[in-house]
Amino acid sequence: MHSFGYRANALLTFAITILALMCAMASVSDNFNSPSPTSQVQVLNINWFQKKPDGDDEVSLTLNISANLESLFTWNTKQVFVFLAAEYETPKNALNQVSLWDGIIPSKEHSKYWIHTTNKYRFIDQGSNLRGKNFNLTLHWHVMPKTGKMFSDKIVMSGFRLPESYR
Amino acid sequence: MGWIEDTVTSVKSIQLRQALHQTISIGLIVTSALMIWKGLMCITGSESPIVVVLSESMEPGFARGDILFLRMSKEPIRAGEIVVYNINGRDIPIVHRVIKVHERKDTGEVDVLTKGDNNEEDDIGLYAPGQRWLQRKHIIGRAVGFLPHVGWATIIMTEKPLIKYILLGGLGLLVITSKD
Numbered sequence: 230m231h232s233f234g235y236r237a238n239a240l241l242t243f244a245i246t247i248l249a250l251m252c253a254m255a256s257v258s259d260n261f262n263s264p265s266p267t268s269q270v271q272v273l274n275i276n277w278f279q280k281k282p283d284g285d286d287e288v289s290l291t292l293n294i295s296a297n298l299e300s301l302f303t304w305n306t307k308q309v310f311v312f313l314a315a316e317y318e319t320p321k322n323a324l325n326q327v328s329l330w331d332g333i334i335p336s337k338e339h340s341k342y343w344i345h346t347t348n349k350y351r352f353i354d355q356g357s358n359l360r361g362k363n364f365n366l367t368l369h370w371h372v373m374p375k376t377g378k379m380f381s382d383k384i385v386m387s388g389f390r391l392p393e394s395y396r
Numbered sequence: 397m398g399w400i401e402d403t404v405t406s407v408k409s410i411q412l413r414q415a416l417h418q419t420i421s422i423g424l425i426v427t428s429a430l431m432i433w434k435g436l437m438c439i440t441g442s443e444s445p446i447v448v449v450l451s452e453s454m455e456p457g458f459a460r461g462d463i464l465f466l467r468m469s470k471e472p473i474r475a476g477e478i479v480v481y482n483i484n485g486r487d488i489p490i491v492h493r494v495i496k497v498h499e500r501k502d503t504g505e506v507d508v509l510t511k512g513d514n515n516e517e518d519d520i521g522l523y524a525p526g527q528r529w530l531q532r533k534h535i536i537g538r539a540v541g542f543l544p545h546v547g548w549a550t551i552i553m554t555e556k557p558l559i560k561y562i563l564l565g566g567l568g569l570l571v572i573t574s575k576d
Binding site: 252308312320321322323327333355371373375377 | 456457458474475477495497498499500501513518539544
């Protein structure tokens with residue numbers, strides 16, 4: 230009844246239960262945070278715009294992205310993954326999401342930023358629908374916790390338009 | 397000498413009863429583990445509700461040995477989600493993030509491109525030869541939750557089978573020798 234094995238077992242079970250409980254509480258505590266991030270994006274330049282040999286449109290943009298994501302960070306936040314996606318509709322596709330830029334924000338100190346960049350991933354359509362296309366730029370973020378449930382949300386910025394002709 | 401025989405038979409009967417008891421308790425452990433796993437499969441809708449991260453391609457978000465909880469709901473797949481997918485001809489599923497989505501208007505089918513956060517290149521090189529997009533059939537779940545380091549035991553056991561056998565043997569011995 231009071232052998233070493235039993236005591237070790239009881240201690241281990243208790244320790245694991247407490248640890249699991251603490252992890253669960255840390256994850257639940259994230260729900261009390263109601264974040265209010267802000268973001269602004271400008272398309273500074275269309276660097277080039279063409280139809281690739283296989284028939285798909287491709288465009289290169291220079292972007293200015295600024296965001297304040299400080300309110301996303303809580304004590305259970307390991308990092309925030311943030312990305313900017315172009316989102317639009319074409320006759321064939323109900324939704325196209327093309328990631329243009331992404332970044333990993335490791336801590337609250339880095340979460341208020343301003344970046345000037347060309348698109349990191351190629352902006353290619355499935356087909357040739359980009360001329361004169363209206364599109365949204367959406368800033369998405371995915372909060373990765375130290376433990377527990379992951380959160381995500383987005384800010385949609387609309388009113389962007391690609392030129393009528395290739396250049 | 398009659399009392400010796402009596403003792404022997406009584407000891408033998410105790411051992412038989414005990415052996416049966418132990419078989420049942422081992423059976424209970426195995427079946428309840430199976431029930432939990434299958435139950436999780438029903439609740440999450442994913443054929444493997446829990447996966448262990450094996451590579452460093454999602455650093456610093458997910459490290460080797462972290463555990464991910466998967467769900468597979470009817471909701472459409474969207475950019476930014478972390479999905480687990482299988483490629484024909486590869487036995488190990490891959491955990492990466494969706495960076496491009498093209499969803500058909502008529503059928504609702506999706507073409508998806510993925511990339512590991514820590515990789516320079518997107519995943520086209522990992523897909524089957526000639527494959528440019530993932531479809532829904534390749535995806536076995538999306539990550540919804542995360543527990544650090546807990547999966548290390550599995551990694552150690554798959555990489556060093558000796559430890560697995562020692563551990564299993566020890567546990568078996570414990571169950572057999574325990575008097576309870």
